[in-house]
Amino acid sequence: MDALATRHWHALPDGRVQCDVCPRHCRLAEGQRGLCFVRAREDDAIVLTTWGRSSGYCVDPIEKKPLNHFLPGTPVLSFGTAGCNLACRFCQNWDISKSREVDTLADAASPEAIAAAAARLGCRSVAFTYNDPVIFLEYAIDTARACRAAGIHPVAVTAGYVCHEPRSHLFAAMAAANVDLKGFSQRF
Numbered sequence: 001m002d003a004l005a006t007r008h009w010h011a012l013p014d015g016r017v018q019c020d021v022c023p024r025h026c027r028l029a030e031g032q033r034g035l036c037f038v039r040a041r042e043d044d045a046i047v048l049t050t051w052g053r054s055s056g057y058c059v060d061p062i063e064k065k066p067l068n069h070f071l072p073g074t075p076v077l078s079f080g081t082a083g084c085n086l087a088c089r090f091c092q093n094w095d096i097s098k099s100r101e102v103d104t105l106a107d108a109a110s111p112e113a114i115a116a117a118a119a120r121l122g123c124r125s126v127a128f129t130y131n132d133p134v135i136f137l138e139y140a141i142d143t144a145r146a147c148r149a150a151g152i153h154p155v156a157v158t159a160g161y162v163c164h165e166p167r168s169h170l171f172a173a174m175a176a177a178n179v180d181l182k183g184f185s186q187r188f
């Protein structure tokens with residue numbers, strides 16, 4: 001799968017390109033990757049390197065996301081990619097969120113295939129989880145649209161560490177979201 005061209009970035013006077021997806025504002029020289037590892041500079045632009053690739057699926061109760069007032073008692077297809085824009089020491093999905101082997105770990109998964117898998121498994125919703133959908137927002141949005149077209153509800157599980165414009169695009173595509181609080185201080 002080729003890397004996907006993205007729009008949330010701008011060129012800097014010093015020749016670097018700044019990613020505008022999250023407040024880390026990674027400033028990349030040609031060939032560099034951001035802290036999330038999945039957004040990279042290629043040909044003077046920022047691309048998403050994990051569009052169409054998943055690190056795994058699981059059918060969970062929706063209460064595990066945890067959402068208690070959204071389609072209660074129903075199964076959700078949990079799905080994630082690789083990488084993360086946070087680096088929490090307590091991460092329970094560190095093998096996914098800090099993976100540096102996305103090319104070998106990830107399975108091909110088109111948005112339509114994910115929606116079809118959810119329907120086939122009797123899931124009413126698909127959750128973007130395990131790692132933060134902020135970093136793969138174009139893939140999450142495309143998958144959310146495919147899910148809605150199939151009558152499946154898209155759910156974001158996120159830390160919400162995202163800039164204003166991409167935030168509005170990501171959450172406009174979702175039917176529900178769980179925004180996790182990861183720490184209690186600015187220093188954290």
Ligand code: SF4
Pocket residue numbers: 019020021022023024025026033034035036037039040084085134135
């Ligand atoms: S999304 Fe990734 S590349 Fe972009 S600013 Fe955040 S950590 Fe850096």
